[in-house]
Amino acid sequence: xxxxxxxxxxxxxxxxxxxxxxxxxxxxxxxxxxxxxxxxxxxxxxxxxxxxxxxxxxxxxxxxxxxxxxxxxxxxxxxxxxxxxxxxxxxxxxxxxxxxxxxxxxxxxxxxxxxxxxxxxxxxxxxxxxxxxxxxxxxxxxxxxxxxxxxxxxxxxxxxxxxxx
Numbered sequence: 079x080x081x082x083x084x085x086x087x088x089x090x091x092x093x094x095x096x097x098x099x100x101x102x103x104x105x106x107x108x109x110x111x112x113x114x115x116x117x118x119x120x121x122x123x124x125x126x127x128x129x130x131x132x133x134x135x136x137x138x139x140x141x142x143x144x145x146x147x148x149x150x151x152x153x154x155x156x157x158x159x160x161x162x163x164x165x166x167x168x169x170x171x172x173x174x175x176x177x178x179x180x181x182x183x184x185x186x187x188x189x190x191x192x193x194x195x196x197x198x199x200x201x202x203x204x205x206x207x208x209x210x211x212x213x214x215x216x217x218x219x220x221x222x223x224x225x226x227x228x229x230x231x232x233x234x235x236x237x238x239x240x241x242x243x
Contacts (some may be wrong), residue, residue, distance in 0.1 A: 142207030
């Protein structure tokens with residue numbers, strides 16, 4: 079019996095989670111020291127789940143998250159071995175387009191676009207150009223796929239070992 083559209087989308091998301099969370103490292107574009115911002119919350123999520131994460135922010139040399147200073151990297155191309163990273167994106171849609179192009183050129187295989195970080199053009203680019211793109215409609219929250227809401231399920235689907243700090 080052929081798959082329904084829902085079953086097909088679920089299988090695609092399972093594959094995307096496996097690809098995204100199989101990366102040995104993660105980068106968070108839009109990381110911030112401001113605890114009210116989602117770039118702060120998402121970076122803290124990676125740290126709380128004992129996942130190796132690097133903050134991306136071209137405007138500051140470091141961010142302070144969970145009472146620790148973390149040196150920032152200015153762009154995906156400046157990461158050491160970019161192809162070993164998956165990228166979480168928490169930037170305004172107009173900045174996301176350029177960021178995705180840089181990430182693609184650097185060899186990053188997978189991206190997670192947080193709600194509010196993309197427009198239709200950015201979403202289509204991510205789905206077309208990356209091995210895996212988690213974004214858009216879906217997830218357990220009303221806003222779309224969000225690492226803060228759906229990340230633990232993604233870790234389970236991917237079989238990724240982690241511990242909560």
